[in-house]
Amino acid sequence: MDNIKQIAIANICRLLSDVFDYKEDDKWSKIFKCAGQREYYSKYSKYLNPYWYNGKWQNIDSEYSPFFVLDEVLSELYDNKKISEMALLLKYIVSEITPYLVENKDIEFIELNYYFNILGYNLTYENQKCILKSYSDGAVERIMDISEMNSWLDNYFSKASLAYTNAINAYARGEWGPCIGECRVALTGFFSYFKETEKWFSGILKVTKDSVNTADFKQVNKIFQDSNDGEYTRFKAIYRIYSMLSDLGTHRLEGVIEIPTQQDALMSLRMVEDILIWAKMSNLELLI
Known part of the structure; x- marks a missing residue:
């Protein structure tokens, strides 16, 4: 394809x-x-x-x-x-x-x-x-980075690749909420390949190499509450992006109603792409 x-x-x-x-x-x-x-x-x-x-x-x-x-x-x-x-x-x-x-x-x-x-x-x-x-001035380099990341996803993480493709297609149709929702699926789907408990976010901990006993952190709020400033920096950044994708995408019609914009969808795509590019550069396929 x-x-x-x-x-x-x-x-x-x-x-x-x-x-x-x-x-x-x-x-x-x-x-x-x-x-x-x-x-x-x-x-x-x-x-x-x-x-x-x-x-x-x-x-x-x-x-x-x-x-x-x-x-x-x-x-x-x-x-x-x-x-x-x-x-x-x-x-x-x-x-x-x-x-x-x-x-x-x-x-x-x-x-x-x-x-x-x-x-x-x-x-x-x-x-x-x-x-x-x-x-941006780095448009040429970014296009190549994304192209290589896309092929890498196809080869090693097919479920995440499908969700990413669905996000792009939703963006092209002007469907901002569904685009953001599929970005969320791509993110969780990718890190689920590395999870060490039933929780998908344990995959982030493994990937970011944060030293933690995942059995002690079955609830994500404990990681935020029980850790000191400066700990689990990458985990916290990625999980906060996930929370934003949930609020603007999958759960946008629950609680506080969110009306996502084109700019929101493009930002979501770029954030997820950057995380996946970082993952590719880290040779994470070796951890599967």
Whole structure:
């Protein structure tokens, strides 16, 4: 199965070609060449010309297929870890989206941005121009970290991987509460692989290597109440994130009603991803 970043790229290609493409001679030639991808244009140009001409008569070219080309090119750049080149090409593509399409395809524009968010980018519309920006200076490195983490989850922690994929899919659908709830499942599912008691959170204690007899801490509140400041720092941080995911996700309609936002869902995804990246870097599969 494709990883979540490959799925996001495919959906970006789908929306850019099916919804936000406007057919104009030489448009794709300009985009690819300005992005420094002249060779790709030469390779796929037969699929990037929307019309052919018989004298002065314009005819639709049946081979025109921007989705096929974009999916091939962007996937190849991604697989070869040429993330900067992929981002530059995407920036030139979105810069050609017309104000008319943005204003009349607002739902699809929001969906497109959700998929860009998954890759670590944000699509904005400023001064009648579409602009693609990275969330941070480390966007390239983060995309690769998440890609490697995703493959690692697939190989060693399939249940946690499924929940993480469900969280991403919920985010792409704009379902913030379910996204956060699946983040919670991914977190608990991952640490359950390491638990030494019936409680999932005992897996955190094993993973963080906090020196503790888990039999003495069958209730999580005892860890918070009976420990001194500075003890179990990593455990406490991870468990507090779990509590937030519970309040904003799974239990959002219980007690104090919570209305999670897109920002809440994105924060939840990023936090869980960072914990899992940290886990991968710690070679935790060796503890199973």
